[in-house]
Amino acid sequence: MSVITVNEAITQALAEEMRRDPAVLMFGEGVATKRANLVAEFGAARVRNTPLAEGIIAGTAAGAAASGLRPIVDLLFAPFLCFAMDEIVNSAGKLRYLSGGQFKFPMVVLAMTGAGWTVGAQHNHNLEAWFVHSPGLKVVMPSSAADFKGLLKAAIRDDNPVLFFMDLALGYQAGEVPEGEHVVPLGRAATLREGRDVTLVSYAKTALHCAAAADALAPQGISAEVLDLRSLKPLDEAAILASARKTGRVLVVHEASRLCGVGAEVAALVAEHAFGSLKATVRRLTGPDVPAPSSWPLEQAFVPQAEAIAATAHALVAEGEYA
Amino acid sequence: MQHVQHDPSPLALLETMMQIRAYEEAVAGIAAGGNSPGTCTSVGQEAAAVGVVRALAREDRILTNHRSAGHLIARGADPGRLVAEVLGKRTGYCKGKSGSLHISAAELGVVLTSTIVGGELSLAPGVALARTMTPGDEGIVATFFGDGAACEGVFHESLNLAVVWKLPILYVCENNEWQAFVRRRDTMPMAHVCDWAASHGLVAETVDGNDVEAVHAAATRLVARIRETGEPAFLETLTYRTRGHFEPDDQAYVDPAELAAWRARDPIELLANRLRAAGRLGDGRLAQIRARVQAAIDEAVAFANASPYPELSELVADVYA
Ligand SMILES: Cc1ncc(C[n+]2csc(CCOP(=O)(O)OP(=O)(O)O)c2C)c(N)n1
Numbered sequence: 178m179s180v181i182t183v184n185e186a187i188t189q190a191l192a193e194e195m196r197r198d199p200a201v202l203m204f205g206e207g208v209a210t211k212r213a214n215l216v217a218e219f220g221a222a223r224v225r226n227t228p229l230a231e232g233i234i235a236g237t238a239a240g241a242a243a244s245g246l247r248p249i250v251d252l253l254f255a256p257f258l259c260f261a262m263d264e265i266v267n268s269a270g271k272l273r274y275l276s277g278g279q280f281k282f283p284m285v286v287l288a289m290t291g292a293g294w295t296v297g298a299q300h301n302h303n304l305e306a307w308f309v310h311s312p313g314l315k316v317v318m319p320s321s322a323a324d325f326k327g328l329l330k331a332a333i334r335d336d337n338p339v340l341f342f343m344d345l346a347l348g349y350q351a352g353e354v355p356e357g358e359h360v361v362p363l364g365r366a367a368t369l370r371e372g373r374d375v376t377l378v379s380y381a382k383t384a385l386h387c388a389a390a391a392d393a394l395a396p397q398g399i400s401a402e403v404l405d406l407r408s409l410k411p412l413d414e415a416a417i418l419a420s421a422r423k424t425g426r427v428l429v430v431h432e433a434s435r436l437c438g439v440g441a442e443v444a445a446l447v448a449e450h451a452f453g454s455l456k457a458t459v460r461r462l463t464g465p466d467v468p469a470p471s472s473w474p475l476e477q478a479f480v481p482q483a484e485a486i487a488a489t490a491h492a493l494v495a496e497g498e499y500a
Numbered sequence: 501m502q503h504v505q506h507d508p509s510p511l512a513l514l515e516t517m518m519q520i521r522a523y524e525e526a527v528a529g530i531a532a533g534g535n536s537p538g539t540c541t542s543v544g545q546e547a548a549a550v551g552v553v554r555a556l557a558r559e560d561r562i563l564t565n566h567r568s569a570g571h572l573i574a575r576g577a578d579p580g581r582l583v584a585e586v587l588g589k590r591t592g593y594c595k596g597k598s599g600s601l602h603i604s605a606a607e608l609g610v611v612l613t614s615t616i617v618g619g620e621l622s623l624a625p626g627v628a629l630a631r632t633m634t635p636g637d638e639g640i641v642a643t644f645f646g647d648g649a650a651c652e653g654v655f656h657e658s659l660n661l662a663v664v665w666k667l668p669i670l671y672v673c674e675n676n677e678w679q680a681f682v683r684r685r686d687t688m689p690m691a692h693v694c695d696w697a698a699s700h701g702l703v704a705e706t707v708d709g710n711d712v713e714a715v716h717a718a719a720t721r722l723v724a725r726i727r728e729t730g731e732p733a734f735l736e737t738l739t740y741r742t743r744g745h746f747e748p749d750d751q752a753y754v755d756p757a758e759l760a761a762w763r764a765r766d767p768i769e770l771l772a773n774r775l776r777a778a779g780r781l782g783d784g785r786l787a788q789i790r791a792r793v794q795a796a797i798d799e800a801v802a803f804a805n806a807s808p809y810p811e812l813s814e815l816v817a818d819v820y821a
Pocket of ligand 1 (some may be wrong): 648
């Protein structure tokens with residue numbers, strides 16, 4: 178084990194996968210400038226700067242993926258994905274199916290998302306649910322350095338288009354990362370804390386807020402289980418249901434807004450398949466349906482914080498007791 | 501890629517144009533009967549498809565748009581599997597999941613028919629990039645699109661990237677004067693897309709898109725240049741869509757005199773008359789070819805009609821690899 182930051186974990190994953198497979202290449206705006214180590218090791222053909230044109234970057238990745246390469250494209254800030262929706266959703270996501278399985282699209286789209294840098298709404302938007310709703314795509318959103326490395330390696334090896342979201346606040350977060358080959362399969366949630374009384378389901382930075390909330394609840398006699406989804410699609414439904422059945426109380430937490438968000442899916446899943454085990458209503462704690470503000474206190478208020486999570490979990494447990 | 505055809509003789513070009521015409525008229529007829537989804541034909545534009553596709557080599561790849569039947573047939577696609585695809589049958593090129601608007605055929609090097617206008621332009625650089633980066637994978641990419649696509653941002657993004665990354669792409673703009681139900685001249689200030697392309701720094705030519713021999717000569721020249729330099733080139737074919745946008749279409753919005761003038765320049769008639777005048781084609785021979793072409797299309801339709809629909813389990817297959 179070594180302790181490295183999320184950014185270092187990403188760099189390691191990229192270099193290791195490019196070393197392992199000559200079909201892996203990377204391009205985007207400033208990629209070759211900011212990842213000089215990759216250019217030095219793998220050459221200018223495999224690490225490329227592009228024009229400021231997200232549509233053609235994503236489309237070129239889809240075309241390259243259909244033709245035997247394994248491109249990774251960095252589209253920088255998630256809101257810029259709006260320029261590449263057609264290529265990602267209509268081409269990369271649909272053409273395997275439309276072609277009757279003749280082509281596959283092994284590509285990874287990287288984008289930064291989430292609050293923490295006060296960059297404001299045109300650089301900060303958690304729009305992962307858009308892609309979860311698009312057939313043919315996979316969506317990954319990790320919270321720890323180890324998962325960033327292991328999931329990015331799995332995403333690069335996957336034969337489908339994967340949207341890989343990097344929460345802006347996590348880049349300098351350090352954590353233990355196993356040495357050597359460390360691949361985390363897509364579609365499996367991680368249990369960050371074991372608990373009996375309530376399940377906190379989350380992903381990305383709010384998974385860490387949930388872990389902090391669980392720590393705060395423990396001395397109050399509430400044992401909270403924390404599930405970090407890591408992959409939003411495929412979604413680890415079995416893990417969610419197992420935990421819901423075990424604790425009987427579920428609180429879903431994410432920074433993206435509530436309506437039709439991932440939390441809605443988790444709540445519906447639990448209601449459909451684990452209703453009989455529930456001791457209380459399924460609750461959601463999410464960002465508001467507003468563009469992300471820049472001002473630091475407003476930006477922090479936008480994100481569900483540990484105190485609010487703990488308070489809501491407390492209320493849930495109380496509701497369950499008096500029901 | 502056994503089916504890819506190479507014979508560039510004028511008679512072969514003529515016969516292929518006739519195959520495309522017969523195929524599209526058959527499919528339009530089926531659509532008119534209400535027995536299939538509508539389709540976008542390329543009637544009047546066959547010369548561009550045949551002239552360009554026959555200038556390509558076996559290993560070259562093709563990306564095209566919603567008017568793709570001509571490109572597919574010129575490439576040697578089996579009309580039976582094409583009709584089957586249009587009808588949503590299991591024997592279609594895409595197992596019935598495409599319909600007429602998204603047919604791809606990996607075995608023919610046809611990577612994409614995009615019905616998102618401009619989708620072919622956005623994927624083409626990636627397909628070409630893969631060719632340049634995969635050892636032993638030579639060949640170029642030809643992408644077909646309309647003047648409507650050329651008015652989109654992705655046209656400029658695609659050409660710009662192809663020039664700066666030196667990608668071996670032949671861009672073929674079929675300028676047919678229409679963008680669905682909008683006249684080209686209502687949406688762009690100039691007559692030729694070629695001028696836009698040239699300003700991106702590509703070699704760019706405009707050719708009479710109804711003269712299949714002229715198209716073939718220009719495409720052959722540009723393809724040779726792309727192979728030699730590895731750099732992209734651009735060809736604009738000036739032509740006209742003489743059937744409607746999407747079948748069925750009564751064309752009530754079209755100026756009848758304009759339509760008549762273009763029909764008088766029908767690419768099939770143009771070549772047939774030229775060959776007749778040169779003493780290379782007699783009426784008997786022409787009738788013979790016509791009969792052969794029609795028989796093949798009749799057989800294709802019969803094959804498609806007799807083909808089974810996909811199993812319902814196919815509904816959820818092939819989403820993920
Ligand atoms: C992105 C997008 N916008 C609109 C349409 C609807 N549409 C289908 S074909 C077409 C016209 C395209 O014109 P052009 O590119 O000139 O090709 P042509 O049909 O003339 O061959 C339009 C607007 C579409 N399919 N995709």
